[in-house]
Amino acid sequence: MSNDAEEPIIEVTDLVRDFHGRKVLNGVSFRVMRGDTMIIMGGSGCGKSTLLRHIIGSMKPTSGSIKLFGEEITTMHPSDLARIQRRFGVLFQSGALMQSMTVGENVALPILEHSKLAPDIVDLMVKMKLEMVGLTGFEHLKPAEISGGMKKRVGLARALALDPQLLFSDEPTAGLDPIMTSVVDILTQEMTRKLGVTAVVVTHDMVSAFRIGSRMIMLGTGPNQGKIIATGTPEEIRSHANLEVQQFIKGEPDGPVPLKLKKADYVERLLGQPRPSSKALS
Ligand SMILES: Nc1ncnc2c1ncn2[C@@H]1O[C@H](COP(=O)(O)OP(=O)(O)OP(=O)(O)O)[C@@H](O)[C@H]1O
Ligand SMILES: [Mg+2]
Known part of the structure; x- marks a missing residue:
């Protein structure tokens, strides 16, 4: 296998994952080059952890291809997959420590x-x-x-x-104070910049994302569920024309992703029927 710097470390092509008829991943394609820190962002429940679980080989897709270090892992024998898994480290969202x-x-x-x-x-x-x-x-x-x-x-x-040559982190800074967040960010940066490690980081923390990311992708919600709605460098994402991207990176409560707590129809929506009496609620 070539170590050519231009060969992607990760290559995901047309990845689809269906859970009970719902496509949580719906044609996801992207590449991660050596030394990159790829940020995966998007609203809660949009499929970020699911995407990560497929790339590390712990879930099998409905269709599509995932290559790590140039090797297709979706159809790989478990012993070959274990050999690939030895080359990467994973920080799970829950920490997943043995109690x-x-x-x-x-x-x-x-x-x-x-x-x-x-x-x-x-x-x-x-x-x-x-x-x-x-x-x-x-x-x-x-x-x-x-x-x-x-x-x-x-x-x-x-x-x-x-x-590891490749590090996957799912929300590595969630729950950390700002100083520890910087420590974790600096560690990731040192590994990628000094040691040539490639990192894939799922994060909601926009300060951290823009500090460490060299490339970014954003998964959509609603009608765009399961699809990449934006991809690019941090600068490209910052000035991206998509309003859902802008709403997300600026943390605005209302926008293309609607604020669901408008007072007038709140109770009706919860009950699925018109409000019986406005007096009862005042
Ligand atoms: N094993 C599973 N079986 C059925 N549905 C699943 C399974 N795993 C995930 N899902 C569904 O896929 C969707 C995406 O979940 P996922 O955990 O990937 O979201 P996420 O983007 O990581 O969210 P968060 O930011 O809250 O961590 C959710 O609707 C979830 O219910
Ligand atoms: Mg998650």
């Missing part, structure tokens, strides 16, 4: 799973990754004993445990 294990054991998990290193080397690697995310000294605590933001950082340390 019965300590912080240190959680970070060690992928190292123990994929290598036969001596325990003191594993220990050293765990300490290095925890130091990177500012959690030195927390290795003996259980997930239940640390804060939500700390769990996120443990998840990141675990995703980085095997020095």
Whole structure:
């Protein structure tokens, strides 16, 4: 396989995923080049995590193609998929830590799973990754004993445990304070800019998105559900003509995605029938 810088690390073509007759992904195509930080954005429930789950091979599409490092993964044998999965790290939206294990054991998990290193080397690697995310000294605590933001950082340390060439993060900064958000952003930037790691980051955090992103895609909602409605560099997205994109990046409550709390018809919509008496509600 060629290491040509122009060959995409990820190539998604015409991806469709149908859940019970509803197309949550409906013809999604994009490429991610080496060293890029691709931001995936879009409203809650628009399919971002579902898209990520397909790219990491944990879900199979209804149709379409996904190539990682030039190899088609949708039809791949599980043992080949495992070989590809070893080359990337994933930070899940929920953190997905093992509750019965300590912080240190959680970070060690992928190292123990994929290598036969001596325990003191594993220990050293765990300490290095925890130091990177500012959690030195927390290795003996259980997930239940640390804060939500700390769990996120443990998840990141675990995703980085095997020095991946590709990093997937689902909402890596949700629940973090602004300083920790910068720390996580800087870590991602250092990996992509200094080490040539490629990152795919799902985020609602527009400060973070514009700070770290080199390319961006936005998934639509409503009639555009499952489709990419905008793609480009951060500058192109910032000045994008699509009003749904503008509403999203500026965080405006009403726009093409309608504000659903207009007082006049609120109760009618909830009950699915005309309001019985306006007096009863005043
Ligand atoms: N396994 C599944 N079975 C059926 N429907 C699913 C499944 N997984 C996701 N969905 C549906 O797909 C849609 C997209 O979900 P997804 O979790 O990808 O959204 P999201 O964009 O990540 O949202 P958020 O920003 O809130 O995390 C939702 O309507 C969800 O109910
Ligand atoms: Mg999600």
